[in-house]
Amino acid sequence: MSEQRKPAEEYVVIRHRPGYRLRRTAILLVFTVVAAVVGYAAGLAQGGFRFSSAEESNQVLENEVEKLRDDYRKARQQLINLERGQAIDEQALNQARKTIVDLETRIVSLQSDLTFYKNIMAPSETSKGLQVDSFSLVRARNQDSYDFKLVLTQVGNNKSYISGVVAVNVIGLRDEEKEVIALRDLSEDIADLGVKFRFRYFQDVEGSLKLPEQFEPLEIQVVAQAEGKKSSQAERTFNWDDLTEN
Incomplete structure (x- = not known):
């Protein structure tokens, strides 16, 4: 087998x-x-x-x-x-x-x-109503140009709209003398001395600005004025070096 x-x-x-x-x-x-x-x-x-x-x-x-x-x-x-x-x-x-x-x-x-x-x-008792929340600057490709953004807020009572105008000035030195320049004179995006606003919670104001020659910026001053029943004013000053240090 x-x-x-x-x-x-x-x-x-x-x-x-x-x-x-x-x-x-x-x-x-x-x-x-x-x-x-x-x-x-x-x-x-x-x-x-x-x-x-x-x-x-x-x-x-x-x-x-x-x-x-x-x-x-x-x-x-x-x-x-x-x-x-x-x-x-x-x-x-x-x-x-x-x-x-x-x-x-x-x-x-x-x-x-x-x-x-x-x-x-939910704000604190000391920070209600119209507020200048922030202002930021970002350097553009042109060394003398910056993109800016301003944020306004209505803190606390947001049931109705708040309206008014906000003015922005750049404070600095030229030829060792103090000079105040309105944002309107530095930015093609801003047409008036006072920018109109109307919002419930917050509103952004954005654009670009270009500094004049031989001008040394020191501060940015923002003054917002609300009109009507919610008439109030909010003011804040920002140090230029703090805004551009990054």
Whole structure:
């Protein structure tokens, strides 16, 4: 009786790639978190938080902050796990770290916006009514030109609109003598000495300005005057060096 022949054993050769699973995990982590941030940015592009109700804006901001914090915690844990692994792809690890930094920056920005809305709706007793909230400057490509943004707020009583005019002056020196220049004379975006405003919660005044030759700016003075039943005045002076130090 002939012996039955056993079928030949087959072997499958699989290429050994150290760190492949860790690299794949890192890349998936990066794409997941980036997708969350991109989704948030898309929401901003469609209108951001400039809603008609500050209460709605406040709630949206709180939800976004909590979501980003949750993404941040998950990303941090994933990063710790990846760093403990061996043969991790350095590029994927660096990208994961960069994503963590981006999330931290976004959270700080959202917390700042959240504080802004909370201050409008629940102010202290000493800061109610018309307020000059902030003035910012960003240097343009032309060294003597700047993009500016003025923010006015109505703090506390937001049930009705507040209206009036706001004047902005740049105070400085020319030929060692003090000189006051109205924003209208420095910016093509401003036509009048007093810029009209009307809002319930806040209003932005934006544009660009160009300094004249041999003029050394020292301060920016903002005076806002509300008219009608809510007649009041708010004034604030900003140091030029503080605005341009970054």
